[in-house]
Amino acid sequence: MQLRIHEFDLPLRHTFTISRESIDVQKTMIVELEEDGLRGYGEATTNSYYGFTFESMAKSLEAVRSTLESHVLTDPTTLWSEVYPALKDNPFALCALDQAAHDLWGKKQGKQVYELWGLSTDNLPVTNYTIGIDNIETMVAKMQEFPAWPVYKIKLGTSNDLEIVRALREHTDSVFRVDANCGWSADETVCNSRELAQLNVEFIEQPLPADRWDDMRRVRAESALPVIADESCIVESDVPRCVDHFHGINIKLVKCGGLTPARRMIDEAKRSGLKVMVGCMTESTVGISAIAQLLPLLDYVDMDGALLLASDIATGVTIENGACRYSAVAGCGVELDSRP
Numbered sequence: 603m604q605l606r607i608h609e610f611d612l613p614l615r616h617t618f619t620i621s622r623e624s625i626d627v628q629k630t631m632i633v634e635l636e637e638d639g640l641r642g643y644g645e646a647t648t649n650s651y652y653g654f655t656f657e658s659m660a661k662s663l664e665a666v667r668s669t670l671e672s673h674v675l676t677d678p679t680t681l682w683s684e685v686y687p688a689l690k691d692n693p694f695a696l697c698a699l700d701q702a703a704h705d706l707w708g709k710k711q712g713k714q715v716y717e718l719w720g721l722s723t724d725n726l727p728v729t730n731y732t733i734g735i736d737n738i739e740t741m742v743a744k745m746q747e748f749p750a751w752p753v754y755k756i757k758l759g760t761s762n763d764l765e766i767v768r769a770l771r772e773h774t775d776s777v778f779r780v781d782a783n784c785g786w787s788a789d790e791t792v793c794n795s796r797e798l799a800q801l802n803v804e805f806i807e808q809p810l811p812a813d814r815w816d817d818m819r820r821v822r823a824e825s826a827l828p829v830i831a832d833e834s835c836i837v838e839s840d841v842p843r844c845v846d847h848f849h850g851i852n853i854k855l856v857k858c859g860g861l862t863p864a865r866r867m868i869d870e871a872k873r874s875g876l877k878v879m880v881g882c883m884t885e886s887t888v889g890i891s892a893i894a895q896l897l898p899l900l901d902y903v904d905m906d907g908a909l910l911l912a913s914d915i916a917t918g919v920t921i922e923n924g925a926c927r928y929s930a931v932a933g934c935g936v937e938l939d940s941r942p
Contacts, residue, residue, distance in 0.1 A: 603706075605670045606634040607660050608938075612647075612886055613912040616744060619735040621759025621785035622651065628884045631659050632915070632938065633698040635706045637675055642706025643916065643936040645889035646698035646856045654694040654856075662692040663699060675710065678703035682862040693837070693859035700860025701892040701934065708933030714895070715861075715934055721898040728924030729905045730755040730779055738769045745770060748909070752924040753777045753804070755904060759785025764797055771801050779902075781807035784833055788817035795826040805902075807852060808832035818847040830879060830902075838863055841870045850877030850901065861892060868899050882907035891918030891934040894926050915939055 612628040629648045634641055648655050666685045673681060681703050682696070689696040708715045716723065730753040733744050745754055754774070756767060759782045767778065780803055786794065791809040798806065805828040810817055812833040822829055828849035835844050835851040837858050844851050851871050853864050864880065871878045879902035880893050887908045897903060908914055909921060918936040920927045929935025 603670045603673055603675060604636040605663065605667050606636070607663060608632040608634065609656050609660075610886070610915050612884070612915070614884070615747075615910055615912050616734065616740075617736070618884065618910060620757050620781075621735070621783040625884075628911075629656055630886060630889075631656050631695075631698055632886075632888055633663065633695075633702040634938070635670070635675070635699075635702045637706060637710070640706060640709045641938075642702040642704070642709060642933060643888050643938055644698040644701025644703070644705065644860075644892065645885050646694040647883045647885055647889070649694070649856070649883065652694070652857065654692065659692060659695040659698070662689055662695040665689075666699075675703060675706055678707050679862050682860065686859075689859075694856045697856045697858070697860040700862050701855070701889065704861050704892065704895070705933035705936050709931075712932050714928060714932060716895045716898060719865075719895070723898055723928070726897045726926060727900050727903050728752050729903045729921060729926070731906050731909060731924070732781075732904065733757060733770070735760060738766055741766060742770060742773055745773060750774070750923070751776055753779060755779045755781055755807075755906075758782045764794060767798060767801050767803065775802070778803045779805055779807065781832070782809045784808055784811040786810060788814070788821050791821045791829070792824045792826075799826040803827060805830050805849070808834065815843070815847055822847055822849065828877070830877070832881065835867075838867050838870070841867055841874065841876070844871075844876060845874045848876070850879060852879040852881045852902075852904070854881050854883060855889070855892060856883055861895065864896060865899070868896070877901045879903060880905070884910055886911065887914050887916040887918040888934075888936050888938070890921075891916075891929065891936045894919040894928065895934055897926055 831848040881904040
């Protein structure tokens, strides 16, 4: 296989604010693997919270270039295991490579990845559309850009969170999910959950900082709404710990290292009685198309990353009023529109 690494700046439709940061442009890395004239693509965005830059990801991938160049792709999971020792400390780079390997694998087989996994797309969850933190008037306007969306995910972690949800509720009957991104205390979460339950909120995502396990045990027991782990569930070993502290987990492909470990996390979560969600990190259609392959396995999904962009860099799956429409292209369905 030939390895190519591309750097892109993804301009956002709006300034995207969560409890800990605001961004206008999302830098991302696209990994391209070519074999026999076929090209597979994968993606990992940079992330200051987790400390992964384009430079650090590219450097890690250069360390496995010789391995890739001597490898003939037959099974992405075999490749993942082969490069894992060199990339285990850089799951973002590992994710991009694993996605590209799956995309290429499907294209070599002439089938969608989910088909090769033996999955059916008859009953898929719809994706939420995310409303980042802003003044209430602007948050309402953002929501109305995608009117009648079946589910909205509301970013919270402000001094007027309940006021925000009340105001948005006046403009839609759609289901809400709320994500505090570690911005609440245990007492706030339990208290807020009672009113949020009356406002047709489905669940609360990661209300507390990731290390507050004792407090989360109490929140799980006392909350009027289910609580879903995000920052508290990064890799496979986190899943068992979440069982007594959350009702479900949100898996991010970049954090766990790609589709290969994500499938194992899904299996373990289901065996443990946890609900399963996969989320995105404001990726382009490259990363979103990889997430789409997992849809038949999920209870919830947050794959609106490409919808949050002012312009995209690829074609693949599309989202219509929350529903995923798969590409006619094999693999993950990705074709790169441009190169930097």
